[in-house]
Amino acid sequence: MSTGPNAPAGFPGAGVGEMTYVYAVGHEGPALDGLAARLPGVDGRPLRPVGGGGLCALVSAVPADTFSERGLTAQMEDLDRLEAVARAHHAVVDAAFAETSVLPMRLATVYLDDARVADMLVRQCSEFRELLGRLEGHVELGMKVYADPRPAAASAPATPASAGAGAGRAYLRQRQAQQRDSQDAYRSASDLAARAARLADGVAASRAVHRPQQGRLAASRPGVNVANEAYLVPREHTEQLRRELSALAEDVPGVFVEVTGPWAPYSFATAVTAESAGGGGPR
Amino acid sequence: MSTDIIGGVLGETEPRGGPPIALIDILDRLLNGGAVLTGDLVLSIADVDLVHINLRAVIRSITGEEPAPW
Numbered sequence: 460m461s462t463g464p465n466a467p468a469g470f471p472g473a474g475v476g477e478m479t480y481v482y483a484v485g486h487e488g489p490a491l492d493g494l495a496a497r498l499p500g501v502d503g504r505p506l507r508p509v510g511g512g513g514l515c516a517l518v519s520a521v522p523a524d525t526f527s528e529r530g531l532t533a534q535m536e537d538l539d540r541l542e543a544v545a546r547a548h549h550a551v552v553d554a555a556f557a558e559t560s561v562l563p564m565r566l567a568t569v570y571l572d573d574a575r576v577a578d579m580l581v582r583q584c585s586e587f588r589e590l591l592g593r594l595e596g597h598v599e600l601g602m603k604v605y606a607d608p609r610p611a612a613a614s615a616p617a618t619p620a621s622a623g624a625g626a627g628r629a630y631l632r633q634r635q636a637q638q639r640d641s642q643d644a645y646r647s648a649s650d651l652a653a654r655a656a657r658l659a660d661g662v663a664a665s666r667a668v669h670r671p672q673q674g675r676l677a678a679s680r681p682g683v684n685v686a687n688e689a690y691l692v693p694r695e696h697t698e699q700l701r702r703e704l705s706a707l708a709e710d711v712p713g714v715f716v717e718v719t720g721p722w723a724p725y726s727f728a729t730a731v732t733a734e735s736a737g738g739g740g741p742r
Numbered sequence: 743m744s745t746d747i748i749g750g751v752l753g754e755t756e757p758r759g760g761p762p763i764a765l766i767d768i769l770d771r772l773l774n775g776g777a778v779l780t781g782d783l784v785l786s787i788a789d790v791d792l793v794h795i796n797l798r799a800v801i802r803s804i805t806g807e808e809p810a811p812w
Contacts, residue, residue: 484777542765545769583779669770719763
C-alpha cells in the first residue's frame, strides 16, 4: 500500500502521490459547488466537488503515503493528528449539512483518485438518492445518560474523626450508604434511558444505539455513561425533543442527560450497501 | 465543566460557533456512522473495510477504551 497510483491522465483532481478523501455526498448543484470553493479540507487542502450520476461528492487531495492503510494507522495513533483529521472532516460535513442534505462519509474514506469517486457515484446513485430522500428534512440528535452518584454521596456525613468501634460502624454505614446511592444512580439512569427512548420513539423517524462512552476521551464528563443514542428527528421537532429529553433528568438525583446536536445524520447514513456483500459493513 | 451539570443538563445547546464539540462525540459518528463506500477497483473492498476496522482498534487502544463490539 505504499504506492501512490497516479490519477488517469487528463482527469483533474488528485495528482501524483495523492489520493482523494471523500467527506460527504449530496445532490449536484450550486450549494455544494459554492461550499467547495470557500472551505478547506483536511490539512487545509482545498475542497473540490466531484460530480457523477447527478450527485456531488465533496473531496480533497491527501498524500497517498499518509492515507494508505499503514499510513492511516500510524496517523491515528497520534491523538492530536486523529483529532485534526476528525475535526476537519466534521467541519466540512457540518458546513455542507447547513446548506443542503448530505450523506456524511465515514472517517478516512479514501479513493485512489477523483475518477474512481465519480465512478462510485454513478454506480451507486440510486442508493444514494434513496437515502438522501429518506434523510431529507431530518437532523440527528445525540442523547447520553450518565449515572453520577457523587453529588448524593457528597452530602453524606463525613466519617467521624473519633477512634474506636463507633467510628468503624459509622464508616461501614457510610460505605453501605454510598453503595446504595451508587446502585440507585445506575438504576435511575437505566430507567431514564428507557424513558428517553420511548419519548424519542414518538417523534424520531429512527434510533441508533452507540456503545457507552468510556476511556480517556470520555474522562472530561463526570459520572459513567450508561446510554449513548442518536435519534433521526424531523427538523421542525428538534428543539422540542431536545427540551423534553433535557428535562427528563431534572429531578432525578445522581443522573444527568446530555443532548448533542443537531448533527448531520451520521448515524443513519450507514445504509448505503457495499456493492459486494463481503466485508464488515455497518449494522 | 462539572459545575454546570449537577442535577441538570450538560451541553444544552451546541450550536455552530458554540462550545467546542467533544472529540468523542465526533468519533462516535465518524467511526460508527457515516456511509461506508466500497467498490474501488484497486483499493479493494476488503482493504477499505480493513482500514476502518484497524482504525477503530487503533483509536480504542490510544483512548483507553475497553474492547467492545463496535
